[in-house]
Amino acid sequence: xxxxxxxxxxxxxxxxxxxxxxxxxxxxxxxxxxxxxxxxxxxxxxxxxxxxxxxxxxxxxxxxxxxxxxxxxxxxxxxxxxxxxxxxxxxxxxxxxxxxxxxxxxxxxxxxxxxxxxxxxxxxxxxxxxxxxxxxxxxxxxxxxxxxxxxxxxxxxxxxxxx
Numbered sequence: 001x002x003x004x005x006x007x008x009x010x011x012x013x014x015x016x017x018x019x020x021x022x023x024x025x026x027x028x029x030x031x032x033x034x035x036x037x038x039x040x041x042x043x044x045x046x047x048x049x050x051x052x053x054x055x056x057x058x059x060x061x062x063x064x065x066x067x068x069x070x071x072x073x074x075x076x077x078x079x080x081x082x083x084x085x086x087x088x089x090x091x092x093x094x095x096x097x098x099x100x101x102x103x104x105x106x107x108x109x110x111x112x113x114x115x116x117x118x119x120x121x122x123x124x125x126x127x128x129x130x131x132x133x134x135x136x137x138x139x140x141x142x143x144x145x146x147x148x149x150x151x152x153x154x155x156x157x158x159x160x161x162x163x
């Protein structure tokens with residue numbers, strides 16, 4: 001997955017290190033409940049941990065067969081500092097109480113055209129449920145794509161208002 005921004009790598013990276021950005025982004029995420037659990041930005045990089053929760057009544061039947069109640073997704077992003085115009089991240093995600101996990105990497109770099117930046121994100125979703133794990137992985141994967149699209153819509157506006 002990829003998202004492109006008009007802002008430079010440095011501008012997007014500054015946003016990633018700003019608590020106000022994360023709180024606004026979480027508010028815009030569509031989650032029923034959310035929290036910014038950890039936020040650290042210093043010379044060593046950025047670490048952000050968020051929790052986003054969907055109410056049980058919004059989950060598809062396939063998911064509610066294997067997970068009772070609301071579904072929370074805990075995501076951790078650990079960003080390196082910008083070096084040579086690029087920053088990289090490792091991303092992990094878990095669903096507490098469910099045999100599901102997400103692992104991924106992200107690269108924030110200049111667009112090939114040189115104007116703006118591009119965030120390239122690669123992720124693997126694993127659900128350890130016999131027979132239907134693949135269907136649940138597809139659901140989670142689709143939700144992840146929707147999340148990246150929502151974040152792509154949100155970030156340019158935030159940058160324009162706060163750069």
